[in-house]
Amino acid sequence: MTFDRRIFNFAAGPATLPEEVLKQAADELLNWQGLGASVMEISHRSKEFMAVYEEAMQDLRSLMNIPNDYEILFLQGGGIGQNAAIPMNLMGLGKNGPKADFIVTGVWSEKSFKEAQKYGDAHVAASSAAEKYATIPKRSTWQLSNDAAYVHFCSNETIGGVEFQGVPEVDSALLVADISSNILSREVDISRCGVWFGGAQKNIGPAGMTIVVVRRDLMGHAMKITPSILDWAKESANQSMFNTPPTFSIYMAGLGFKWLIRQGGVKEIERRNHEKSSMLYDFLDQSSLYENRVEKQYRSRMNVTFFLKDENLNAQFLEQSALAGLAALRGHKAAGGMRASIYNAMPLEGVKTLVEFMREFERRA
Numbered sequence: 001m002t003f004d005r006r007i008f009n010f011a012a013g014p015a016t017l018p019e020e021v022l023k024q025a026a027d028e029l030l031n032w033q034g035l036g037a038s039v040m041e042i043s044h045r046s047k048e049f050m051a052v053y054e055e056a057m058q059d060l061r062s063l064m065n066i067p068n069d070y071e072i073l074f075l076q077g078g079g080i081g082q083n084a085a086i087p088m089n090l091m092g093l094g095k096n097g098p099k100a101d102f103i104v105t106g107v108w109s110e111k112s113f114k115e116a117q118k119y120g121d122a123h124v125a126a127s128s129a130a131e132k133y134a135t136i137p138k139r140s141t142w143q144l145s146n147d148a149a150y151v152h153f154c155s156n157e158t159i160g161g162v163e164f165q166g167v168p169e170v171d172s173a174l175l176v177a178d179i180s181s182n183i184l185s186r187e188v189d190i191s192r193c194g195v196w197f198g199g200a201q202k203n204i205g206p207a208g209m210t211i212v213v214v215r216r217d218l219m220g221h222a223m224k225i226t227p228s229i230l231d232w233a234k235e236s237a238n239q240s241m242f243n244t245p246p247t248f249s250i251y252m253a254g255l256g257f258k259w260l261i262r263q264g265g266v267k268e269i270e271r272r273n274h275e276k277s278s279m280l281y282d283f284l285d286q287s288s289l290y291e292n293r294v295e296k297q298y299r300s301r302m303n304v305t306f307f308l309k310d311e312n313l314n315a316q317f318l319e320q321s322a323l324a325g326l327a328a329l330r331g332h333k334a335a336g337g338m339r340a341s342i343y344n345a346m347p348l349e350g351v352k353t354l355v356e357f358m359r360e361f362e363r364r365a
Contacts (some may be wrong), residue, residue: 008350011068011117011328012158012303012341013181021205021255021345040248044241049251053239056254063257063266064282066190066213073212073232074240074250079108079180082210083115085230086152086176089122090195093174095147098223101125103142103168106133106157107334108178116152117250119223123148126209127239135295139168150174150194152175156182159332161305162298163340167192174218182302184260185344186270194218200249202302203343205256208249269344276342276351277301283355289313289362307337313365314338324357 009016033048042049055092057072066072075081091098098120102113104127116122124145126137144151151173156163158181167175167189179188180198190196194215203209212232219233228234228242235242263269281299284292290306292299308314317338323328331337342351 005325007325007327008346008353009327010340010342010346010350010354012332012339012345013199014207015341016226016343016345017205017252017341018256018259021252021259024255025252026033027086041249043311044245045246048095049247051061052254053245053249054221056250056257057263059254059257061186061212063260064188064190069216070190071214071216071219071232071236073214073235074245074253075210075212075235076208076243076246077230078199078207078210079178079197080111080115081230082178082212083112084118085212085226085232086112086150086195086197087116087119087122088226088230089232090176090218091116091149092172092221092223093149093218094120097121099123099145099148099266101139101145101148101151101173103127103151104129105136105154105162105164106160107332108157108159108180109152109154112152112154112178119225125151132293133157134293136162136164136298142170142174144170149175150176150180152176154180156180156300156302158303158341159335159339161292161294161303163300163302165297180301181341181343184266184269185273185302187266200253202341205344206249207250208246208277272348273301273342273344276346276348277304279348279351280304280340280342280355283358287362289365290358302341302343304340304342305331305335305337306340310365317361320361321354321357324353326354326357329354 029038100116101123104113104124105108113122123145126142128135128137151170155177163191175193176195177193179196181202183198184203196213198211200209214232222231284290284306292306318330329338331339
């Protein structure tokens with residue numbers, strides 16, 4: 001099939017990027033800043049690239065209102081890598097030995113919990129597994145430990161489409177937030193968590209870079225077994241360049257930050273995200289063919305999951321939606337059904353087009 005325009009890409013990650021960002025990168029690809037070479041070919045220690053790095057850092061600090069007592073790290077290894085780095089850097093702060101609490105609300109927080117078991121006592125303080133991850137356990141049911149180093153939660157579960165609508169209250173406990181799939185999609189109070197982390201490939205840029213925002217007093221406590229490349233203190237001392245950093249991903253993230261600033265910042269993008277997700281959920285709620293199974297108060301603005309009540313129509317739906325230029329709507333294999341990921345770069349027009357297609361498909365079904 002061919003298109004005379006870009007498709008609407010609903011992939012969960014790597015995900016759609018702003019068209020103007022892609023065009024700028026394309027224009028600069030062979031001759032970046034008049035140097036006669038690509039940014040991918042320039043030394044990460046050069047003054048030209050260091051300027052890109054520093055500006056990206058400052059723009060992210062401004063966009064997220066990151067206080068000065070927090071360090072920003074541009075790393076590699078994805079959220080999966082930080083699932084190991086976090087316990088190795090923090091678990092030793094437990095009062096009676098390495099220990100951490102986990103709020104398990106989907107596949108990704110479950111992965112975080114399982115990885116942490118290798119490094120100490122990983123305790124499930126709450127889980128919605130019995131509800132097939134369609135909700136978040138009520139705060140009154142959480143069984144938090146009094147000796148855990150931290151409490152880990154996933155702010156947005158990409159696969160199940162469940163999202164915390166704010167930062168949970170855990171009294172004086174240290175919070176660690178996985179924001180891989182809703183970073184920069186809504187305003188947050190950074191001081192509410194000691195660590196925020198997430199990959200760039202959903203709301204920021206291409207795959208390859210992982211962002212860690214960590215309060216500085218939490219660095220320097222790594223276990224002796226921690227590989228140097230996962231030690232936050234060592235990475236901070238080397239400006240996230242303990243090894244060669246993902247230079248192209250950092251450059252692209254910087255372009256993405258500039259784009260977001262031009263749109264009006266996180267406050268404006270949050271308004272747009274609310275408009276997009278509300279449009280799609282409102283349609284699903286009145287439909288006789290489609291259904292969303294997530295408890296309403298915990299529905300994700302980023303990953304809208306839905307099912308056809310007649311699953312015999314799944315293959316037909318996917319085939320026809322692809323022909324209509326609506327890509328990557330198949331749900332994750334762990335969840336089934338369908339999923340529309342509507343990250344920051346997905347325009348309102350894309351959601352309108354999806355709803356129109358779904359309405360027409362329902363009419364014909």
